[in-house]
Amino acid sequence: xxxxxxxxxxxxxxxxxYFHDPDTARSYDSELADTPLLQVDRQxxxxxxxxxxxxxxxxxxxxxxxxxxxxxxxxxxxxxxSPEMLKVxxxxxxxxxxxxxxxxxxxxxxxxxxxxxxxHAACLFSTLGxxxxxxxxxxxxxxxxxxxxxxxxxxxxxxxxxxxxWTWHGQRLLVNDLWCSWFGGGEPGDYEMPAxxxxxxxTMHLFTQSEITSLFQAAGFEIIEVRPVxxxxxxxxxxxxxxxxxxxxxxxxxxxxxxxx
Numbered sequence: 001x002x003x004x005x006x007x008x009x010x011x012x013x014x015x016x017x018y019f020h021d022p023d024t025a026r027s028y029d030s031e032l033a034d035t036p037l038l039q040v041d042r043q044x045x046x047x048x049x050x051x052x053x054x055x056x057x058x059x060x061x062x063x064x065x066x067x068x069x070x071x072x073x074x075x076x077x078x079x080x081x082s083p084e085m086l087k088v089x090x091x092x093x094x095x096x097x098x099x100x101x102x103x104x105x106x107x108x109x110x111x112x113x114x115x116x117x118x119x120h121a122a123c124l125f126s127t128l129g130x131x132x133x134x135x136x137x138x139x140x141x142x143x144x145x146x147x148x149x150x151x152x153x154x155x156x157x158x159x160x161x162x163x164x165x166w167t168w169h170g171q172r173l174l175v176n177d178l179w180c181s182w183f184g185g186g187e188p189g190d191y192e193m194p195a196x197x198x199x200x201x202x203t204m205h206l207f208t209q210s211e212i213t214s215l216f217q218a219a220g221f222e223i224i225e226v227r228p229v230x231x232x233x234x235x236x237x238x239x240x241x242x243x244x245x246x247x248x249x250x251x252x253x254x255x256x257x258x259x260x261x
Contacts, residue, residue, distance in 0.1 A: 010108040010136025011081065014202050018082075025084035028062050037157070040235040041124045041252055042068055045155045048224060048254040049074075053119030056147060058107045058140065059127030063089035063100060070098045077118075079103045079110070108136040110143040118147050121154040126250065129158055129205045134187060137205065138215065145219045148257040154221065159250040160228075161189050161206035173206070209245055212253060221255035 001020075004013055011019075018024055032038060042065055049055060052074045057066045060078030062085050069076040070093070078100055080086050086102045093100045105112070107123070108131055121144045131137050144154045165174065177188040189211070192201045213223055228248035230237040237248050 008081070008106040008109060009139070010131040010133055011106060012132050012203060015130060015132065016081075018202060019080075020082065020084065022084045025062065025082060025088050028085065028088070029064070036231075036233050036235040037125070037229060037250075038064060040229060041065075041155075041157050044227065044252045044254070045069075045120075045122050045124070046072070048153050048155055049120035049122070054117070055120040055122065056113075056118045056144075058121060058123040058144065059125075059130075060089065060102075061085050061125070063092055065122060065124055066100050067092060067096065067098060070100055071096070074120075077101045077103060079105055079107055081106050107131070107143070108139040110147065113143075113147055115146050116149045119149055119152050121148055121152065122156070124155070124157045126157055126159045126204065128156060129207070130202065131205070132203060138219070141215055141219045141221075145221060145257055150257055150259045150261045152257045153224065154216075154255050154257070156212070156216075156253045156255075157229075157250060158207040158212050158253070159204065160245070160248045161208050161211075162246045163206075163249050165246055207251070209248075209251060212251060216253065216255045220257065220261060222258055224254040224256055225252075227252045 007016055045065065052072060054075045055069055057076050057078045060066050060080050063078055066076040066078040066089065078089055083104050086104055089100060089102060128137055128140055131140055148154060173191055189206050191204050191206055193204055209226060213226065216223060228237040228240045228244050229235045229250050229252055231249050237244060
């Protein structure tokens with residue numbers, strides 16, 4: 001276990017403990033089984049990452065996307081900081097007769113992977129929001145851009161900062177954002193989730209739509225689609241034109257690396 005000063009960029013102590021907890025990895029699939037987003041975000045990847053090819057799954061977890069991609073003829077490579085989750089992914093792949101290469105690495109530090117070596121990239125289920133610090137998140141998006149071939153598509157999911165505007169913790173987040181912008185200290189959009197299973201509280205960064213699209217564009221991406229998602233059973237946001245930026249639970253974003261890049 002590294003000392004605090006040795007932790008990888010973008011990784012807090014509680015996040016490190018979460019990634020290295022065997023019980024978390026073994027219970028991960030069952031805890032999320034009823035989440036409607038898990039079907040919608042995969043379909044979003046299938047829609048935008050065409051044709052099939054080599055795809056890097058950033059923060060792959062136990063492989064729900066990587067395995068589905070492999071079954072559809074893609075060549076996924078799963079990347080995660082959790083050796084325990086990668087172990088579960090390997091077991092599930094073997095049971096299905098699939099081969100999914102796995103890389104145990106920090107998604108903010110992927111210098112070991114070659115430029116333009118993937119046709120597509122994906123980072124789902126608000127994995128980017130778990131990366132601590134704006135600079136580390138910029139590195140994740142920058143690596144995705146670097147790893148894609150020209151014309152390649154990157155699909156991302158993030159949570160919406162203003163979804164809980166009318167709840168107590170949403171109001172606290174808004175006040176904290178104002179405090180940070182006025183006096184500094186802390187980072188606007190960071191929300192501390194409750195501690196669980198003996199692991200310290202994780203920090204989730206919640207994005208505004210303009211923040212995440214600006215992050216993509218600053219890296220060089222061209223936005224293809226920003227799709228708001230909800231907590232409904234089909235994860236679709238009805239009438240997104242009606243205060244959609246306040247009502248959306250999160251966003252699915254597809255962006256392309258320009259052909260001329």
